[in-house]
Amino acid sequence: MIVVITGNGKGKTTSSLGMAMRALGRGKRVLMVQFIKGPWQSGEDLAVEMFSRERMSDSSIGKGELVFKKMGLGFVGILGDKLPFSDHVKAAKEALEYIKSEFDNFDLVVMDEVNNAVKLNLIAKEEVLGIIENTPLEKIVVLTGRDACDEFIQRADLVSEVKEIKHPFNDGELAKINLEF
Numbered sequence: 001m002i003v004v005i006t007g008n009g010k011g012k013t014t015s016s017l018g019m020a021m022r023a024l025g026r027g028k029r030v031l032m033v034q035f036i037k038g039p040w041q042s043g044e045d046l047a048v049e050m051f052s053r054e055r056m057s058d059s060s061i062g063k064g065e066l067v068f069k070k071m072g073l074g075f076v077g078i079l080g081d082k083l084p085f086s087d088h089v090k091a092a093k094e095a096l097e098y099i100k101s102e103f104d105n106f107d108l109v110v111m112d113e114v115n116n117a118v119k120l121n122l123i124a125k126e127e128v129l130g131i132i133e134n135t136p137l138e139k140i141v142v143l144t145g146r147d148a149c150d151e152f153i154q155r156a157d158l159v160s161e162v163k164e165i166k167h168p169f170n171d172g173e174l175a176k177i178n179l180e181f
Contacts, residue, residue, distance in 0.1 A: 001140050006148035007162035016110045016142045024064035028107035031067045036113040038074025071095035076120050092122035108140045115145030125149050
């Protein structure tokens with residue numbers, strides 16, 4: 001099953017993390033790869049440490065496994081990004097190759113902000129479609145990020161759009177801890 005979570009509102013990554021928590025609770029193996037988010041530590045990074053393999057093996061929530069890889073280098077071309085575009089391309093391609101190599105080993109695969117990576121021309125949509133084209137129904141693949149391409153939406157079994165109605169950023173406020181990272 002292919003799930004696309006897109007739109008300009010907050011909550012796309014959070015929604016995919018909720019799916020990951022449900023899968024872990026059922027003893028499933030979860031892979032989450034972040035394509036854009038950079039080296040700064042976010043709340044989800046801290047939470048993931050609580051679900052490490054060692055802690056989960058003694059847990060009552062099941063015997064699932066979470067592999068969380070933050071492979072992006074940060075925002076591309078905005079908010080003070082000084083990295084060459086080619087560095088972002090290389091990081092996105094490495095993330096995609098990692099997913100290809102591990103895809104069959106997981107029950108739930110989250111490609112966080114992959115829609116953004118495609119929109120920014122870091123990777124080609126055809127590369128992503130090549131990975132997900134023969135996904136069996138029992139495996140769930142989640143593609144998140146703004147501006148999902150039409151091909152992802154057409155291929156998906158479930159599409160959700162997260163719509164911004166109001167946001168403090170529009171009044172000049174910067175990102176807030178616990179809300180956005």
